[in-house]
Amino acid sequence: MKTIKELHDDAIAREIPIMKDDGIAYLYDFLQKHNIKNVLEIGSAIGFSSICMAMSKDDIHITTIEKDEERYQEAIQNIKDFGKENQITCLNMDALEYVPDRLYDLLFIDAAKSSNGRFFDRFTPYLINGGYVIVDNMYFYGFVDDIGQVRTKNLRQLVQKIQKFKTYIMEYPDYESTYLQTGDGIIIAQKKVSVEE
Numbered sequence: 001m002k003t004i005k006e007l008h009d010d011a012i013a014r015e016i017p018i019m020k021d022d023g024i025a026y027l028y029d030f031l032q033k034h035n036i037k038n039v040l041e042i043g044s045a046i047g048f049s050s051i052c053m054a055m056s057k058d059d060i061h062i063t064t065i066e067k068d069e070e071r072y073q074e075a076i077q078n079i080k081d082f083g084k085e086n087q088i089t090c091l092n093m094d095a096l097e098y099v100p101d102r103l104y105d106l107l108f109i110d111a112a113k114s115s116n117g118r119f120f121d122r123f124t125p126y127l128i129n130g131g132y133v134i135v136d137n138m139y140f141y142g143f144v145d146d147i148g149q150v151r152t153k154n155l156r157q158l159v160q161k162i163q164k165f166k167t168y169i170m171e172y173p174d175y176e177s178t179y180l181q182t183g184d185g186i187i188i189a190q191k192k193v194s195v196e197e
C-alpha cells in the first residue's frame, strides 16, 4: 500500500500535473477551517488532491471529474487503495457535460486552464450562498505576471486567457475574491450571502 508521499512522488516522477505542496497544504487547512462538507473538483488526474482532501476530515465528500480515461482508471484504483471510496465519487467525463444533482460548499477548479471561465460559469450556480471557489495555477509559473518571458504563440494565448480569467473572477459581482501567492497562485472567491437570506 502506497503512502500519500509515494503517490505524490510517483506523480511528479511521471510528470503528471498535481497541485504544488504548499497549495495542497493550504487547501487541506482551508477545508477544516471553513467546515467544508461537499466539494466539486474539476480535474482529478490520478486522484492525489481528492485523496488529500478526503484525508482532511471524515465528514467531507468530494465529487471529482477527470476526462482522461487512463488517469481516471488510475484515480479509481488509488482512491480504492487509500480506502476513500465512500468519500470520493470519481467520474470519467468532460466536466462541461456534468449536471450536478446537489449544491456544493466548494468548487475546486484544476483542469484545462483555458476553460477556467467556462467551468466557473457552469458550476457556480450550484454553490451554496457563502460557498467558495478555489482556482489553482493563477500564477502559472510566473508567466501571468510577466508574459514577456513567453516565447511561443500557443503558450502566450493560454497565458492571456488565464490573465483574462483572473481579472474576470477578481471583479465578478457578488463574489469576494482574493489572490494568494501560494503554490502556483491560488484564487479564493466567496459567493456573497444575499441580503434576502
Ligand SMILES: C[S@@+](CC[C@H](N)C(=O)[O-])C[C@H]1O[C@@H](n2cnc3c(N)ncnc32)[C@H](O)[C@@H]1O
Pocket (backbone or CB within 6 Å): 017, 018, 019, 042, 043, 044, 045, 046, 047, 048, 049, 050, 065, 066, 067, 068, 071, 093, 094, 095, 096, 110, 111, 112, 115
Ligand atoms: C492539473 S491536473 C489535476 C491535478 C489534481 N487536481 C491534483 O492536484 O492531484 C488537470 C486534469 O484535468 C483534466 N481535465 C482537463 N480538462 C478537463 C475537462 N474538461 N473535464 C474533466 N477533466 C479535465 C486533465 O486530463 C488533467 O488530468
